[in-house]
Amino acid sequence: MSITKEVSIIASAALPICEQWAIRRCRLQSDSAGPRLCITSGIHGNELIGQRIIFMISHCIQTHPEYFSGTLDLYPMLNPLGLDLNERMVPSHTWLDMNRAFPGQKDGTPLETMCFQILNDLSGADLVLDIHASTTEKNELYEVRMNHARHDDLIPKAASLCPDIIWVYPDRPSFDSSLTGALSRLGTDAFILEADERSMNPDGISKRIFTGILTKMHEMGMWSDSGITLTVVEDIPVIYSGKNIERITCENPGIFIPESRIGSVINMGDSLGYIISALEGIILENVLSPCNGLVFTQRSYSAVYPGTLLARIRKEAV
Secondary structure (H helix, E strand, C coil), X not given: CCEEEXXXXXXXXXXXXCEEEEEEEEXXXXXXXXXXXEEEECCCCCCXXXXXXXXXXXXXXXXXXXXXXXXXXXXXXXXXXHHHHCCCCECCCCCECHHHXXXXXXXXXXXXXHHHHHHHHHCCCCEEEEEEECCCCEEXXXXXXXXXXXXXXXXXXXXXXXXXXXXXXXXXXXXXXXXXXXXXXXXXXXXXXXXXXXXCCHHHHHHHHHHHHHHHHHHHCCECCCCCCCCCCCCCCEEECCCCEEEEECCCCEEEEECCCCCCEECCCCEEEEEEECCCCEEEEEEXXXXXXXXXXXXXXXXXXXXXXXXXEEECCC
């Protein structure tokens, strides 16, 4: 069995001084029919773990084409302008978040045009996986995120990706304007894969997601090698925004010194960290858990201000 590889520009927009903003796709296609899986990353330009995972998937398939059936479309960097400047946002006068600009417009601004073309190229796939990395100030468990409207159908499909958490997002404009939200509204199955490339071993989390994606491809009939070694997560917790998530914020400005709680089940009153004033040499605030539950987001050592998010907890009895 053989595969073909085609690299093409699927979205472009004119920039000043004869420059072009272009999004490239690599298509790996077998000579036998099968599903179409799309993997995107880099919608935030300073998130790089997706490129590593996409490389691992592409290299594996090209090394063992005999196991592959179907079409795999790879989009390693949706925000190359942000990548060039090591910026999360799309560089412009207002530094726009590309993942809040979908579905875009055919004849809109350059950003709207790019989002329209990207969505048009992805729509109709059997599955789209959009890989993200947590921000520099937050530690996250490996999460699969999805929209609420179709969660009953999507949750069973996410289990083979073997995340620590399945997070169901509410139907609200902030998620609807993301790539995953826009695809879901079009009826295309889509997940966000959130991976913490900073607090964890990048090699370890990359390999875990890589094997999860191969397991998903095996489930879809795209990968026939069943000898995949995967760390199985039993009874993956499902969380629902606004229902069983406790958000912990701070009341004082200062420096947050965290306790290491990410991935732990804690009790009400356990310490999550404290906020200090270096100028006065005092502890301004002890941050205590208001409930029992699993810590799946925790802020790292950083400056904070009143209202800054310090942790998210999946509330549960322990």
